Amino acid sequence: MDESAPFLQAAPWLGGQVQIETQWLNPAARGRRPLIVFLHEGLGSLAQWRDFPRQLCEAADCPGLVFSRPGYGRSTPRSAPWPRDYLQEQARALPAYFDALGLRGERLFLFGHSDGASLALLLAAYFPERVRGLVAMAPHLFIEPITFEGLRRARQAYEQGSLRAALRRHHADTDSAFFGWNDAWLNPDFQQWNIEADLRTLACPVLALQGIDDEYATLAQIEAIARLRPGTRLCVLAGCGHAPQREQPQRVIDETMALLAACED
Template identity: 50%
Template structure:
């Protein structure tokens, strides 16, 4: 993204972490803010240029962060295991504390979220917990319950981390790749995690929602986004052909067009000066 990372000291749940983040197009102070929440192995750097490109297409500001344990943020302590409800903690405790640490008043500047995979799940939980502090949601390949397909693919990822060069590839995007990988992998393969399910929370969401899923996603099926559509009134779906778990890499043009159009439709009436980019 060619933007230098900043760091915030975030106190949450009895701990204090150094969190990496970047602002995009802050000069668009009168435009909506889009917060990017990465996947289970993501980081600020791993998004590459996608957040900047999407902010340009949608005509908005951006805020990209590496969650605790990822990127240049504080790593997970050696042998520390994430709890089964780690995404609830991230959504309900970490995000409000992070916004406070960077002086973002979400009562006055209600952010939108682009969440990918685990980041999408965290965005959904956060919007259910803070319905008056979220402007809108775009969730790509989110999880709302645990599928056998997901667990099987995460087991394959574990084998790949041990037997291939996956660790060295992740080291390009994380100061401590073991922190990122094993934090994510261990909790998803915990037998107790099979019972993780956020479907009961979804009716509490009050903002516009766009849920995106690829037909070839190895980590989830259409049941995930169909479940969101059933639970959240007015939720829109974008289903993509020839697309796996990362729509921003597999179908970037269709994705950006769909997201920018969705944001324009829901923001034009509320923000007359918002026009976004044309296609």
């Protein structure tokens, strides 16, 4: 049996029971090296990370956990609309999934991208005893005008362009993945969304990375993390957009490994 093959894990989720598409990476390192948990972006999934998690885990000689949150990938779909606080909801739900995998009591190293970076920050703030450190790559802490511009472009590409077909390769229910995310963020009520107050209890080491050419946010996002968590390592990537793991993977790996080493000192 291939221990690294994706599988469906049953877990409690927001008052119900779901199936979560799950994959272990480098399982031979379990127990002797920190477990890196990958939290995908707002239109992401296990598959859409491509080979980056494996590259990072092999470089760091760490085990990895990659999964599709409910509503994404091959996990249980979730009907729209999602509430304005859906990321806060998911952060509170994730420990039950980790417990279902036998990770109760294990301190995790989180690697989050975009929505997943916001989720990593929330998870670390809500459950500081479960998180040893985190990477927040292209995070969102509050709404900016550029965020709405990117969301509207994504909707046009989904409804009139090729985005729907592209996502179909990665999600069992493409509309669940797209409209759950896009409808929530374009809802007028979402204009006041801000998680800075939630992050005041953030206590673990943090690396915050962002590309200068990010299509969804400005550097104000990672600068806010540095204000909330003194000692945060800031990494500004020139010539890089919203997906540093695809555009500058080696730089991201190098910076992550430096934080991992600091967490183990």
